[in-house]
Amino acid sequence: MKTVRQTLLEGAALVLIACAISLGANSVRQRGLDLGRDYFKAPPPTEPLLPLEASSPGSGGNDPDEAPPAEGHENRLVNCGMVELTLEQVRACFRNCDQASGASDPRILFVDARNDECFTEGHIPGAVLLDHYYMDEYIADVLATVECAEQIVVYCNGIECEDGALVCLDLIDEGIAADKLFLFKGGWEAWVQAGLPCEQGEP
Amino acid sequence: MTARAGMLSQVDQTGIPLLVARLAVGGLFIWMGVAKIADPVTFLKLMRQYQVLPTSMPYFLNFVAVAVPWIEALCGVALVLGLAVRGAGLIATGMLVVFTPMILLRGLELYHQGGVSFCGVNFDCGCGAGVIFLCHKLVENVVLFLLALVAALSRSRRFCLENRRPRTGTGFAASPENPPVAD
Numbered sequence: 090m091k092t093v094r095q096t097l098l099e100g101a102a103l104v105l106i107a108c109a110i111s112l113g114a115n116s117v118r119q120r121g122l123d124l125g126r127d128y129f130k131a132p133p134p135t136e137p138l139l140p141l142e143a144s145s146p147g148s149g150g151n152d153p154d155e156a157p158p159a160e161g162h163e164n165r166l167v168n169c170g171m172v173e174l175t176l177e178q179v180r181a182c183f184r185n186c187d188q189a190s191g192a193s194d195p196r197i198l199f200v201d202a203r204n205d206e207c208f209t210e211g212h213i214p215g216a217v218l219l220d221h222y223y224m225d226e227y228i229a230d231v232l233a234t235v236e237c238a239e240q241i242v243v244y245c246n247g248i249e250c251e252d253g254a255l256v257c258l259d260l261i262d263e264g265i266a267a268d269k270l271f272l273f274k275g276g277w278e279a280w281v282q283a284g285l286p287c288e289q290g291e292p
Numbered sequence: 293m294t295a296r297a298g299m300l301s302q303v304d305q306t307g308i309p310l311l312v313a314r315l316a317v318g319g320l321f322i323w324m325g326v327a328k329i330a331d332p333v334t335f336l337k338l339m340r341q342y343q344v345l346p347t348s349m350p351y352f353l354n355f356v357a358v359a360v361p362w363i364e365a366l367c368g369v370a371l372v373l374g375l376a377v378r379g380a381g382l383i384a385t386g387m388l389v390v391f392t393p394m395i396l397l398r399g400l401e402l403y404h405q406g407g408v409s410f411c412g413v414n415f416d417c418g419c420g421a422g423v424i425f426l427c428h429k430l431v432e433n434v435v436l437f438l439l440a441l442v443a444a445l446s447r448s449r450r451f452c453l454e455n456r457r458p459r460t461g462t463g464f465a466a467s468p469e470n471p472p473v474a475d
Contacts, residue, residue, distance in 0.1 A: 092378075096444070099379020100386075103370060104363055111362035115332075122332050122358055127350040129340060204333070222333045 120223060128222060130258065176275045176283055179242060183213070183285065198238035200231065202245040202256040203277065211287040213244070213280060218292040221255040227292070228263065235265060242271045247278035307450025310377070313442040314452075317384050318371030320436065324420030325365030332357055338418030342394050361420075363387075371443060374452025381443030388440060392433040395419075399426035 115121035122128075174182075182197060199216035201208050208218045219231045235241055241260065245253040257270050273280075281287065303309060328335045336357035339345065345353045363383065370380035395417045402413045403426075411427035419429065449455050 096378040096382055099376040100382040101379075103366055103376060103379050103383055107363040107366040108359045110366065111359045114329075114362070115358045120332075122336060122354050124351055124354045124358065126354070128336065128354070129347070129350065222336075 122222075129255070172271050173274045174242060174271045176273075176279045179244075179273045179275075179280075180283065180285060182240075182242070196239040198235060198241050200235070200241055200243045200256060200260075201277075202243055202250075202252040205292055207246070207277070209289065209291050211281070211289050212277070214286055214288040216244075216288075219243075219256050219259070221252050221259055224259060228259075232263060235260065239269065240271060241265065241269050242273050244273035244276045244280070247276040248274055250276060301447075304446050304448050305450075307448045309442050310446040310448050311451045313381075313439040313446070314371040314374060314377065317436055317439045317443060318368040318380075321364050321368030321384060322372065323368075325361045325363075325368055327420035328361035328418075329365060332361070335361060335418055335420075338416060341418070342398060344394060360387075374449070375454050377446070377449070377452060377454060378444055381440050381445070384440035385437060385444055388433055388437045391419075392430065392437070395426070395429055395433070399430075402426075 115124070199213045201212045201216040201218045202221060203212075203218075204220050204222075205218060208216075212218070217227075217231050217234055219227050243253045243256050243260075245251075245256075253272050253274075253276065257267075257272055260270060261267050336354065339357050339360075340347075340353060345356060347353075364387065367380045367383045367387075370376050371384070398415070398417065399410075399413050402415055403410050406413070411425060413426040414423050415426075416423050417429060
């Protein structure tokens with residue numbers, strides 16, 4: 090009985106110490122979580138997230154335009170008045186911009202909703218980074234750019250990723266009109282698989 | 293039965309089973325805990341995928357995403373060093389008991405969605421090792437569970453910083469024929 094009690098005490102002490110360290114470390118680290126923030130303010134998907142790789146060969150964008158839409162995402166977008174763009178629409182838009190100006194069109198802005206590591210490895214040319222989880226680091230710069238744009242196309246990794254929708258909601262919260270916002274559902278995976286141009290570099 | 297308990301006790305007293313269990317479970321817990329600590333956002337998102345924590349309490353989800361990796365890592369450090377071994381073994385066992393069924397249920401969910409075999413299902417379980425195959429992960433967790441049990445129940449304290457007279461009561465050498473022996 091004494092051993093059981095001591096074991097439980099040891100376990101409880103370890104948990105308490107770990108919790109104290111975790112809270113301390115989280116508060117001092119530059120990129121800790123904001124414990125008071127509701128990161129997922131939108132309702133969760135009504136259907137489970139799509140499987141990766143072998144679980145679903147189609148996911149990740151062999152042809153994302155034909156992939157079944159996630160119901161939760163659809164509802165969220167409809168509720169916010171946002172429109173989803175297919176790969177073809179984004180490609181046409183990008184091509185038109187490119188031909189018209191020889192460079193990225195300042196009226197159309199791509200917003201990358203992935204993290205800085207992914208962004209540095211590669212992103213849509215001319216895109217700006219807006220990481221939903223570290224909004225404070227990026228929002229001031231992004232807002233200055235976004236306000237000049239007539240259309241804002243937001244993307245993240247792929248169809249199973251919801252960070253793009255969350256960034257759209259963030260921008261709406263910041264006062265950006267929902268009718269300027271478009272979500273590229275296929276995201277980076279569809280873009281790369283379609284062989285479209287990529288750009289590398291830090292945010 | 294008594295003979296078997298006696299044999300287990302003798303093996304346990306060598307300290308080798310405990311050492312193997314401590315290094316295996318502790319090492320893996322440190323590795324996986326540090327991976328999660330390094331990227332709390334990814335762990336937060338993966339925790340949410342399991343849909344076991346109430347979405348109406350986002351602060352609780354955030355706290356779990358911050359605290360669990362540290363509990364895991366500290367538990368691993370305690371096991372590797374040989375401090376509070378029973379307590380750390382108990383926590384490791386508890387975490388495996390909680391998380392393994394969650395992984396299994398999530399794997400079954402994906403299995404029913406996609407047209408692949410059960411063992412062909414792969415996904416990021418939030419364990420800190422990235423994308424894993426379901427069967428591989430389940431086998432790994434069962435082995436870890438057994439090793440964590442050894443750490444929680446062993447009476448030996450050989451090769452431990454917490455090197456003191458073994459306790460009486462429960463554990464592998466609970467039989468009266470095998471009284472505790474000091475290292």
